[in-house]
Amino acid sequence: MENAIHNPLFANEKLSFDKFREEVLNDYRMACESREASLLGRKEVLTGKAKFGIFGDGKEVAQIAAAKFFRRGDWLSGYYRDQTFAFASKQATVEEFFAQLYADPDTANDPHSGGRQMNSHFATQTIDEDGEFLDLVNRRNIAAGLAPTAGQMPRALGMAFASKLFRNSGVLQDLHHLSNEGNEVCFATIGDASTSEGHFWETINAAGVLQVPLAVLVYDDGFGISVPKEFQTTKGSISEALKGFQKKDGTNGFDIYKVRAWDYAGMCEVFETAIRKIRDTHIPALFHVEEVTQPQGHSTSGSHERYKSPEQLEWEREWDGNKKFREWILENELCSEEELHNVEIKAKEHVRDSKNRAWEKYITPVKEQVTEALGMIDELINAGLDAHGDLAKDRQQLASNREPVRRDILQVMHNALLHAGNASAADRLRSYYKEMKAEGYAMYASKLYDESPKSVLNIQTSELTYAYDAPMVNGYEILNRYFDALLSNNPKVVAFGEDVGKIGDVNQGFAGLQAKHGIERVFDTGIRELTIMGQGIGLAMRGLRPIAEIQYLDYLLYGLQPLSDDAATLHWRTKGRQSCPVIVRTRGHRLEGIWHSGSPLGMMINSLRGMHICVPRNMVQAAGMYNTLLQGNDPGIVVECLNGYRLKEKLPNDLLNYTVALGVPEVIREGSDITIVSYGSMLRVIQEAADIMAKHGISCEIVDVQTLLPFDTHQVILQSLKKTNRIVFVDEDVPGGACGYMFNEVMEKQGGYRWLDVAPRTITGKAHRPSYGSDGDYFSKPNTEEIVDVVTEMVNE
Numbered sequence: 001m002e003n004a005i006h007n008p009l010f011a012n013e014k015l016s017f018d019k020f021r022e023e024v025l026n027d028y029r030m031a032c033e034s035r036e037a038s039l040l041g042r043k044e045v046l047t048g049k050a051k052f053g054i055f056g057d058g059k060e061v062a063q064i065a066a067a068k069f070f071r072r073g074d075w076l077s078g079y080y081r082d083q084t085f086a087f088a089s090k091q092a093t094v095e096e097f098f099a100q101l102y103a104d105p106d107t108a109n110d111p112h113s114g115g116r117q118m119n120s121h122f123a124t125q126t127i128d129e130d131g132e133f134l135d136l137v138n139r140r141n142i143a144a145g146l147a148p149t150a151g152q153m154p155r156a157l158g159m160a161f162a163s164k165l166f167r168n169s170g171v172l173q174d175l176h177h178l179s180n181e182g183n184e185v186c187f188a189t190i191g192d193a194s195t196s197e198g199h200f201w202e203t204i205n206a207a208g209v210l211q212v213p214l215a216v217l218v219y220d221d222g223f224g225i226s227v228p229k230e231f232q233t234t235k236g237s238i239s240e241a242l243k244g245f246q247k248k249d250g251t252n253g254f255d256i257y258k259v260r261a262w263d264y265a266g267m268c269e270v271f272e273t274a275i276r277k278i279r280d281t282h283i284p285a286l287f288h289v290e291e292v293t294q295p296q297g298h299s300t301s302g303s304h305e306r307y308k309s310p311e312q313l314e315w316e317r318e319w320d321g322n323k324k325f326r327e328w329i330l331e332n333e334l335c336s337e338e339e340l341h342n343v344e345i346k347a348k349e350h351v352r353d354s355k356n357r358a359w360e361k362y363i364t365p366v367k368e369q370v371t372e373a374l375g376m377i378d379e380l381i382n383a384g385l386d387a388h389g390d391l392a393k394d395r396q397q398l399a400s401n402r403e404p405v406r407r408d409i410l411q412v413m414h415n416a417l418l419h420a421g422n423a424s425a426a427d428r429l430r431s432y433y434k435e436m437k438a439e440g441y442a443m444y445a446s447k448l449y450d451e452s453p454k455s456v457l458n459i460q461t462s463e464l465t466y467a468y469d470a471p472m473v474n475g476y477e478i479l480n481r482y483f484d485a486l487l488s489n490n491p492k493v494v495a496f497g498e499d500v501g502k503i504g505d506v507n508q509g510f511a512g513l514q515a516k517h518g519i520e521r522v523f524d525t526g527i528r529e530l531t532i533m534g535q536g537i538g539l540a541m542r543g544l545r546p547i548a549e550i551q552y553l554d555y556l557l558y559g560l561q562p563l564s565d566d567a568a569t570l571h572w573r574t575k576g577r578q579s580c581p582v583i584v585r586t587r588g589h590r591l592e593g594i595w596h597s598g599s600p601l602g603m604m605i606n607s608l609r610g611m612h613i614c615v616p617r618n619m620v621q622a623a624g625m626y627n628t629l630l631q632g633n634d635p636g637i638v639v640e641c642l643n644g645y646r647l648k649e650k651l652p653n654d655l656l657n658y659t660v661a662l663g664v665p666e667v668i669r670e671g672s673d674i675t676i677v678s679y680g681s682m683l684r685v686i687q688e689a690a691d692i693m694a695k696h697g698i699s700c701e702i703v704d705v706q707t708l709l710p711f712d713t714h715q716v717i718l719q720s721l722k723k724t725n726r727i728v729f730v731d732e733d734v735p736g737g738a739c740g741y742m743f744n745e746v747m748e749k750q751g752g753y754r755w756l757d758v759a760p761r762t763i764t765g766k767a768h769r770p771s772y773g774s775d776g777d778y779f780s781k782p783n784t785e786e787i788v789d790v791v792t793e794m795v796n797e
Helices: 002-006 017-046 060-067 083-088 094-101 152-168 192-196 198-210 264-281 310-318 321-331 337-382 390-399 406-420 424-445 475-489 513-517 529-541 553-567 601-607 619-630 682-694 716-724 738-749 773-780 784-796
Strands: 075-077 141-143 186-191 214-219 255-260 285-290 472-474 493-497 522-524 545-549 583-588 612-614 636-641 648-650 666-669 674-678 700-704 707-709 727-730 761-763
Touching: 017 060, 017 083, 017 094, 017 321, 017 337, 060 083, 060 214, 060 264, 060 321, 075 152, 083 094, 094 337, 141 152, 152 186, 152 198, 152 214, 152 529, 152 553, 186 192, 192 198, 192 214, 198 529, 214 264, 255 264, 264 285, 264 321, 321 337, 337 390, 337 406, 337 424, 390 406, 406 424, 472 475, 475 493, 475 513, 475 619, 475 648, 493 529, 513 522, 529 545, 529 553, 529 583, 553 583, 553 601, 583 619, 601 612, 601 707, 601 738, 612 619, 619 636, 619 648, 666 682, 666 716, 674 682, 674 716, 674 784, 682 700, 682 727, 682 784, 700 716, 707 738, 716 727, 716 738, 727 738, 727 784, 738 761, 761 784
Parallel strands: 075 141, 075 186, 186 214, 214 285, 255 285, 493 522, 493 545, 545 583, 583 636, 612 636, 674 700, 674 727, 727 761
Antiparallel strands: 472 648, 612 707, 666 700
């Protein structure tokens, strides 16, 4: 390691000895600050000021070495151990670290999540208040941290793949605020045990196939919480297990490097050369960072002394990265023992002062609210409303609470208001309680969806126009013409998935479009739904407009986790700092058999809050929904009807400018006796049933909800119910699925029960999966005769 002082640590700068020395001491200071932040962070949890803590101690030196080569325009897709990387790259401060540990909801104090994520989940800003993407090239970018193990890997593929598109796609060359000729590297960090997850393996395989600039750093401390790596990984080593992925001449794959977490000079040397190669060649690389220590164990939930032997603990103390870094500095005579001691003292002072400032900024407004509430409770006591002393007792408990939270204040005020009843003396307290409660929900519940001027909820349905001789064409031809026009007019749009490229998808929506628009715009993927979704998420976070296809709705289960935990929550968990406008294109309902005819909309509704779920009944409507989603920053899913691709539709004049308002149902058949609510393919079955019932004097009003998220924001269904006084919800999902959701929205939230003459009904699919064949479909999902019978019974009640 002594030779390291004679070599530059950076590719582009010949460092003088003094400059080199200064750089090393700054790095050591950073390592000390991050370690002290971990130590004090744990104490704050154990003393009760914070709820939970998970820290990056032991990884300081490795992250400092890697962060040296994290350039402007690059991305970090990491998890909850990246505090030193964030500090070293100057994308987070120690004070912000503690503000997040305290769950400070003020974004001036915790800009990364506004108190919504636990500590060390960093996020740099990528969109402005108007919903426009910032200049991502001239800033270092950190995608909002993820806690689900290996959940950060699928999107990392997309972020790296974006660089490949920016470098190779001619239509993207002018987007200089999003990429510098594709020179950006995505750094993905992961703990060794999490490499056992399928997310990791699917991402590694896809990145090796695609050849994208992805730098994967695997921190290997020998354990997955308490389980040794021998039980986690084949051969007990991820780099050994991945040898078949090693790139050789004439093959694709990964470059694989081994480094030691305590070897500062050695890591700098490897990272400098390897990351430059990734940047230049787009060949991905995996860095197996071995001999990582974990001085405080996994988290504040327990002690590592329970599962580590005395010998292991002693080895970790001896080979701690900060300790070895210190020894190396002294061995190479870069400074004196006294100088290092001063660096360590100043680092501790800086962290202590940062912690104290963060706590004061967090607790001061809460204590001000306590003071306000106590004064109002005193007014009630003085007004004689505390006959039994209960208010005084609650008051004393709140006044003596040294570390109150807003919940404590609201609970005491609530109890006080119960005691006060309708007394006018409580008016001021009542008003303050409502104000504080509303403020709290705004702190924690806002920005699930984009609230900027680009919100798709601002978009209205536009008028369709047709030529006098407009042809009737197949549904798939409508989509094909639409996607052709879209690709021609919006260079940010790319479409991909299984069979999407060469053959133009299994239903021909993209037929011929790869040949016309190029392999960088319309392309195939492997059979890997998880990372197709990750690819879409990463591309969208980098400012592109991906349409990522899940071939059949049944297969969404494979890709659900990154959509649920990442895409759907991103805007909310960054309090509007980041957006992910990915569009998932899929198709569902009524085909054949268990795996190609599913309608798991209830699952989607409940797991994808934060996304828009569009359920068009035909392909013109689908095109309008794509246009609406493309104008905003929210992620969305469009579920096309499988049995609609070969149904004839009239071709509109201008598909590209047609928009459909999300959350606004459409009455597609007016009637007076009963309201039937549904969507998608079911509407054709309902229409058939309505035609039969019309012959028997029953007038059905049919409402197409159009979108399940958002749902009927204009209460169109309620207005229909007021007219008919009867309602039935029809759905292909299982009992209690999307039907139960629609029932709840109309009957409970909209107060529809007040307008009923008879009990409302639901008609759903059966609890089992759809059986194969025509009879299997008939007996598994709602059919015409069943709808006729239920509606007739309701009308005759």
